[in-house]
Amino acid sequence: MIEIKHLSKTFQMKDGAVNALKDINLTIPDGSIYGIIGMSGAGKSTLVRCINLLERPTEGSVVIDGTAMETLNAAQLRERRRDITMIFQQFNLLMQRSCLKNICFPMELAGVKKADAEKRARELLEVVGLPDKANAYPAQLSGGQKQRIAIARALATDPKVLLCDEATSALDPNTTHAILTLIKDINKKLGITVVVITHQMSVVEEICDHVAILDGGVVVEEGSVQEIFSNPKTPAAKRLVAPNGGSAARDLSSFAPDDHVVRVTFNGSSTAKPLVASLAAEKGILVSVLSADTRDLSGQCYGSMLLKLPTDVEQAKQAAAYMRAQPGITVEEVTGE
Numbered sequence: 001m002i003e004i005k006h007l008s009k010t011f012q013m014k015d016g017a018v019n020a021l022k023d024i025n026l027t028i029p030d031g032s033i034y035g036i037i038g039m040s041g042a043g044k045s046t047l048v049r050c051i052n053l054l055e056r057p058t059e060g061s062v063v064i065d066g067t068a069m070e071t072l073n074a075a076q077l078r079e080r081r082r083d084i085t086m087i088f089q090q091f092n093l094l095m096q097r098s099c100l101k102n103i104c105f106p107m108e109l110a111g112v113k114k115a116d117a118e119k120r121a122r123e124l125l126e127v128v129g130l131p132d133k134a135n136a137y138p139a140q141l142s143g144g145q146k147q148r149i150a151i152a153r154a155l156a157t158d159p160k161v162l163l164c165d166e167a168t169s170a171l172d173p174n175t176t177h178a179i180l181t182l183i184k185d186i187n188k189k190l191g192i193t194v195v196v197i198t199h200q201m202s203v204v205e206e207i208c209d210h211v212a213i214l215d216g217g218v219v220v221e222e223g224s225v226q227e228i229f230s231n232p233k234t235p236a237a238k239r240l241v242a243p244n245g246g247s248a249a250r251d252l253s254s255f256a257p258d259d260h261v262v263r264v265t266f267n268g269s270s271t272a273k274p275l276v277a278s279l280a281a282e283k284g285i286l287v288s289v290l291s292a293d294t295r296d297l298s299g300q301c302y303g304s305m306l307l308k309l310p311t312d313v314e315q316a317k318q319a320a321a322y323m324r325a326q327p328g329i330t331v332e333e334v335t336g337e
């Protein structure tokens with residue numbers, strides 16, 4: 001378990017002090033995939049660097065499995081960092097070494113025999129899906145492949161914690177998905193606790209179970225991803241979870257003043273029963289989706305849609321009544337707003 005207690009970090013600059021982190025308190029459970037999300041400058045990188053003491057906190061403590069990291073001397077810290085490894089946005093591979101030798105590197109530092117290190121490195125190449133890249137050099141790899149090698153290197157010392165600092169931010173959406181799937185797999189199979197630093201809510205949505213929202217060096221919200229998504233309370237959380245204000249935008253050009261339009265808000269309704277399709281299938285009533293800002297979170301839908309109901313008054317009433325009867329859905333009139 002990682003416990004961050006009253007952690008603050010101040011950088012002293014020529015023109016004054018920068019309070020990058022202020023009184024951070026977080027508990028990261030063993031085996032979780034924990035997201036730390038915030039806009040640029042929120043303090044994410046500083047926080048992750050404080051977790052493994054690459055950055056020394058100005059105040060407070062980082063306690064990992066009962067050991068306060070800031071109390072360790074340099075040699076103890078070096079040893080402890082084998083348990084808490086890190087991957088980065090820019091991969092940080094050694095360009096003059098082959099992939100195999102990159103993966104061997106932390107084992108060399110730990111004094112593992114060369115033959116044992118190479119055997120383990122080959123196993124790790126299998127784990128990350130690149131068994132044929134042992135002799136390739138980083139420059140010959142795509143971004144996604146480089147991150148796979150970086151992950152293999154991070155796993156070489158059998159860590160308990162993997163810190164991912166914007167690990168998919170330089171990758172395209174498909175590659176991002178593949179790397180996140182690999183990280184999730186590693187978390188499940190090896191039981192490694194993963195801390196994911198990101199500015200992208202989609203990353204948190206895809207793999208994290210818990211999330212802390214960092215804004216201006218302060219944790220403004222923290223909880224299960226589901227809790228935060230379904231009910232973001234602070235402006236920072238609302239900005240990240242629902243950039244359009246959580247509400248489908250009303251595009252005035254898309255409907256006439258006498259159209260019958262409703263805003264349907266989803267607050268955890270099941271995505272297994274798509275509303276518009278089931279209204280058509282069960283009642284034979286067709287409605288048009290004018291705009292939608294919804295997201296699927298573990299099979300539950302959040303956000304809202306603007307729907308144009310049929311011009312037939314009776315059908316429109318039936319459609320509204322049908323939707324109101326569904327759990328987790330509210331319906332309000334928009335026409336004439």
Ligand SMILES: Nc1ncnc2c1ncn2[C@@H]1O[C@H](COP(=O)(O)OP(=O)(O)OP(=O)(O)O)[C@@H](O)[C@H]1O
Pocket residue numbers: 011013018019020038039040041042043044045046047199
């Ligand atoms: N070494 C440093 N010296 C001085 N100020 C720093 C240092 N590192 C970070 N800061 C400042 O601390 C604040 C938080 O920076 P940090 O890099 O942790 O944010 P971030 O959320 O990771 O942002 P980004 O996503 O843009 O990397 C910023 O105001 C930054 O300028």
